[in-house]
Amino acid sequence: MFDTIILLTDLAKEVALSALLRRHNPLLSVRRAGTLADLEAFTPRELARARLIGFLTPVVVPPHILDALGYGAYNFHPGPPNYPGWVPCHFATYDGVETFGVTAHQMIAQVDAGPIVGHATFDVPPGTGVIKLEQMATVHLAQLFWTLGKALATQAEPLSELPLRWSGRKTTQRLYASLCDIPIDITKDELDRRLNAFGAGHFGVMPSITLHGHRFRYEGPGPSAPALVAAEETEIAPAQ
Numbered sequence: 001m002f003d004t005i006i007l008l009t010d011l012a013k014e015v016a017l018s019a020l021l022r023r024h025n026p027l028l029s030v031r032r033a034g035t036l037a038d039l040e041a042f043t044p045r046e047l048a049r050a051r052l053i054g055f056l057t058p059v060v061v062p063p064h065i066l067d068a069l070g071y072g073a074y075n076f077h078p079g080p081p082n083y084p085g086w087v088p089c090h091f092a093t094y095d096g097v098e099t100f101g102v103t104a105h106q107m108i109a110q111v112d113a114g115p116i117v118g119h120a121t122f123d124v125p126p127g128t129g130v131i132k133l134e135q136m137a138t139v140h141l142a143q144l145f146w147t148l149g150k151a152l153a154t155q156a157e158p159l160s161e162l163p164l165r166w167s168g169r170k171t172t173q174r175l176y177a178s179l180c181d182i183p184i185d186i187t188k189d190e191l192d193r194r195l196n197a198f199g200a201g202h203f204g205v206m207p208s209i210t211l212h213g214h215r216f217r218y219e220g221p222g223p224s225a226p227a228l229v230a231a232e233e234t235e236i237a238p239a240q
Contacts, residue, residue, distance in 0.1 A: 002071045002156040004029045004050035006042065008057045017055060017145060024153040035059060044068055053152060054107065055145065056138065058086075063109040072158055073107035075114075076145055078137040080121060081164050084112035085171035087203075089133045092124075094179065094197035100124050100133065102141040104148055106158070113166055117159040118144050130197060173203075182209040182218075 005021055005028060007014050018030040031050075033039045036059050042050070047065065052073035054061070066073055079088025080101030092100055104118030120140050124133060151159055169175075180198050182191065199207055199218055207218040 001049060002051065003027065004031065004046065005153065006039070006050050006052045007032050008034075008039065008052060008054040008059055008061070010034060010056075013055055016142075017053075020146065020149045021153040024150045028153055033059075036062075039065055051152065052107070056141065060111055061107055066107055066109065071156055074117065074152065074159065075105055075107050075112075076141050077103045077105065077112060078134070078141055079103065081116060081119065081166050082168040083171070084166050084168065086173055086176065088171060089137055090130055090176065090197050090202075091171045093128070093130045093133055094193055096193070097124055100137065102137055102144055104144055106161075112170065115161040116164040116166070117161060118148050119162060119164055120144050130200065130202075176203070177205055180205050180207045182207050184209065184211065 005018075007017055007030060009017065009032065011032065011034065014030075014032045018032075021030055022028055033042075039052075039059070039061065042065075047068040048070040050069055051071035052061065052065075052069055054073070054075040056076065056078060061073060077084075077088070079085075079092065081103055083092055083100075085091075089100075099121055101119060101121035103116055105112070105116045106114035108114040120143065122136060122140055124136070128136075148159065176198065179194055182194065186194075194207055195218065198205070199220070209216050209218075
């Protein structure tokens with residue numbers, strides 16, 4: 001019997017998401033998992049009565065848990081079907097996209113490859129940075145959850161699939177790190193693109209360059225030339 005939803009998300013998001021699900025199904029038991037260890041703590045009997053929903057989670061659910069779930073697993077991905085994989089907003093910023101989107105899909109053993117059950121797109125204003133794009137994606141992802149919430153909370157059958165397919169390169173942490181490895185002969189335009197998308201060091205990986213056997217790490221833009229000259233002049237000015 002379907003009577004449980006396991007929300008794979010952080011604590012702050014769980015409050016709002018569980019309230020929405022219970023509004024559609026007051027008898028529903030909603031339980032949270034934040035880590036893979038939390039998921040592993042569920043018994044086979046509990047999983048057999050449950051549906052799993054991942055919302056903005058980095059956790060990759062292993063096949064043995066997916067197989068044990070009685071009512072499937074769905075993931076809310078902060079990117080469109082042509083941006084599967086890790087931190088899609090960063091790579092979309094690097095690509096300078098004019099439109100972006102969010103996706104809800106069934107979880108299968110392969111990451112970001114299951115049938116798509118929900119999708120939304122939105123325009124990206126010129127000059128939008130990573131943080132702003134992530135905020136926009138989160139808002140649209142919450143709206144998509146709102147749209148699908150009733151079916152997720154009340155419908156034991158699988159959600160209807162959309163005639164959409166995943167495409168494009170699946171982004172990874174390794175690809176992210178490779179784009180932070182700056183070659184000596186990089187053009188200014190390409191350097192600006194990489195620093196705009198990956199220069200904030202959100203995951204502890206900063207753009208770096210190796211020169212004559214020494215590794216230099218980017219730490220953000222420095223002072224402008226006039227400001228630097230003014231600082232130097234102040235340092236060498238004689239005391240009054």
